[in-house]
Amino acid sequence: MVKIGVLGLQGAVREHIRSIEAAGVEGIVVKKKEQLDELDGLILPGGESTTMRRLVDRYGFMEPLREFGRQGKPMFGTCAGLIMLANKIVGYDEPHIGLMDIVVERNSFGRQRESFEADLPIKGVADSYTAVFIRAPHIVSVGAETEVLAEYDGRIVAAKDRNFLACSFHPELTDDHSLTNYFVEMVKQAKLIHV
Amino acid sequence: MNTGTDRVKRGMAEMQKGGVIMDVVNAEQAKIAEEAGAVAVMALERVPSDIRAAGGVARMADPRIMEEVMQAVTIPVMAKARIGHIVEARVLEAMGVDYIDESEVLTPADEEYHLLKSDFTVPFVCGCRDLGEAARRIGEGAAMLRTKGEPGTGNIVEAVRHIRKVNAQVRKVVHMSEDELMTEAKLLGAPYEILLEIKREGRLPVVNFAAGGVATPADAALMMQLGADGVFVGSGIFKSDNPAKFAKAIVEATTHYQDYKLIAELSKDLGTAMKGIEISTLEPAARMQDRGW
Numbered sequence: 001m002v003k004i005g006v007l008g009l010q011g012a013v014r015e016h017i018r019s020i021e022a023a024g025v026e027g028i029v030v031k032k033k034e035q036l037d038e039l040d041g042l043i044l045p046g047g048e049s050t051t052m053r054r055l056v057d058r059y060g061f062m063e064p065l066r067e068f069g070r071q072g073k074p075m076f077g078t079c080a081g082l083i084m085l086a087n088k089i090v091g092y093d094e095p096h097i098g099l100m101d102i103v104v105e106r107n108s109f110g111r112q113r114e115s116f117e118a119d120l121p122i123k124g125v126a127d128s129y130t131a132v133f134i135r136a137p138h139i140v141s142v143g144a145e146t147e148v149l150a151e152y153d154g155r156i157v158a159a160k161d162r163n164f165l166a167c168s169f170h171p172e173l174t175d176d177h178s179l180t181n182y183f184v185e186m187v188k189q190a191k192l193i194h195v
Numbered sequence: 196m197n198t199g200t201d202r203v204k205r206g207m208a209e210m211q212k213g214g215v216i217m218d219v220v221n222a223e224q225a226k227i228a229e230e231a232g233a234v235a236v237m238a239l240e241r242v243p244s245d246i247r248a249a250g251g252v253a254r255m256a257d258p259r260i261m262e263e264v265m266q267a268v269t270i271p272v273m274a275k276a277r278i279g280h281i282v283e284a285r286v287l288e289a290m291g292v293d294y295i296d297e298s299e300v301l302t303p304a305d306e307e308y309h310l311l312k313s314d315f316t317v318p319f320v321c322g323c324r325d326l327g328e329a330a331r332r333i334g335e336g337a338a339m340l341r342t343k344g345e346p347g348t349g350n351i352v353e354a355v356r357h358i359r360k361v362n363a364q365v366r367k368v369v370h371m372s373e374d375e376l377m378t379e380a381k382l383l384g385a386p387y388e389i390l391l392e393i394k395r396e397g398r399l400p401v402v403n404f405a406a407g408g409v410a411t412p413a414d415a416a417l418m419m420q421l422g423a424d425g426v427f428v429g430s431g432i433f434k435s436d437n438p439a440k441f442a443k444a445i446v447e448a449t450t451h452y453q454d455y456k457l458i459a460e461l462s463k464d465l466g467t468a469m470k471g472i473e474i475s476t477l478e479p480a481a482r483m484q485d486r487g488w
Binding site: 008009010011012013014015031046047048050051054055058079080106107111112113114115116117118132133134135170173174 | 196197198199200202203206207209210211212213214229230231232233234235269270271288291293294316317318446447450451
């Protein structure tokens with residue numbers, strides 16, 4: 001059976017597990033780096049990216065996470081998870097995990113009172129998807145191989161680069177599991193190739 | 196595009212889950228908190244134990260402090276308004292504070308009514324001691340709850356009482372038959388619709404953090420084990436001997452609340468925790484948890 005982990009150091013972990021399970025695959029909360037070995041794919045959830053980074057460092061997760069991605073196993077970052085995956089963050093010298101070829105800017109829609117939800121199309125996923133943006137980042141630019149999947153107000157808010165998928169918004173806060181299903185398909189395809 | 200929807204307000208609190216929100220009184224403390232891995236900071240003029248010691252009327256902090264803290268960190272910044280003080284809350288919203296705590300730690304401005312929090316774009320967190328109080332606050336539009344505990348005492352006993360009570364009452368509602376809910380709503384003093392939502396979802400519709408008396412990493416882990424979604428630490432951190440170390444230890448104990456070996460390691464050589472107050476020695480007027488209606 002396909003197993004997808006959710007990095008469970010902090011943030012909206014339970015919601016992601018619920019939508020993974022809704023896709024009919026096994027969801028696992030990952031609190032220790034040793035758990036990564038048994039997984040076919042990993043979701044980096046929404047939360048506070050600075051907090052996640054501190055905990056990733058403290059528990060020696062950084063190299064195992066990079067290795068996970070380099071093996072070609074799919075990773076999906078939502079909001080804070082997108083920031084974790086990006087290989088460049090505006091205003092910072094160093095990225096976090098830094099595997100995905102995108103440049104990201106933090107808190108780029110403003111503070112909490114400016115947080116919003118809006119309907120938008122996601123290429124290959126849905127014609128209309130309700131996206132919930134909370135103190136959200138956005139993707140400033142993408143690399144040559146990165147495919148833009150969604151934009152809002154002229155800003156890139158979802159993209160795919162090889163085995164990496166990321167979005168600025170929170171699919172885990174709605175009952176629409178279509179984007180998670182899209183990721184689950186990526187995981188299934190990758191598993192077929194690697195077995 | 197819609198701002199200030201329930202989903203956006205409640206979702207913000209969902210992102211804080213598994214984390215620690217720390218009280219800070221200046222930019223320097225805010226940076227220590229962020230560095231330690233806090234998911235948000237609560238900007239205050241005085242931490243609860245100092246409010247207790249100072250006596251008198253406790254009000255919204257000087258906006259200068261909120262401004263300073265908001266400029267110092269990138270994590271969300273919360274601030275407290277007095278219960279029922281519409282203008283303090285509007286001022287905080289206008290300043291761009293990310294979350295408002297309508298808090299019993301400050302002296303109430305209204306002894307009958309709470310804020311109509313659904314009227315605001317900014318989300319609110321409120322304290323509760325039981326499901327009736329929790330559901331009334333949700334009914335008014337609170338997007339996040341926390342136990343009241345007994346703030347500024349460094350004594351966890353009241354927070355334990357409150358989280359146990361709320362969770363026991365939630366379990367009861369979930370298992371009740373739907374035709375019993377109206378009477379339960381009457382008995383609890385809770386809006387019927389909120390109880391119905393709890394029954395259908397199988398849980399509270401908003402995140403519920405622990406607050407009011409968390410003084411050690413083990414206290415934080417205890418509250419997580421009892422079902423809290425995260426932890427507020429008020430006086431505990433910056434009243435301890437080594438705030439940076441203490442703050443990190445509390446964050447780790449909250450993340451790994453069932454890893455007892457780790458909590459043992461974290462708890463070594465932390466220095467003295469805040470002194471603490473035995474609850475029975477508090478005069479009735481000094482009990483902050485009794486504020487709120």
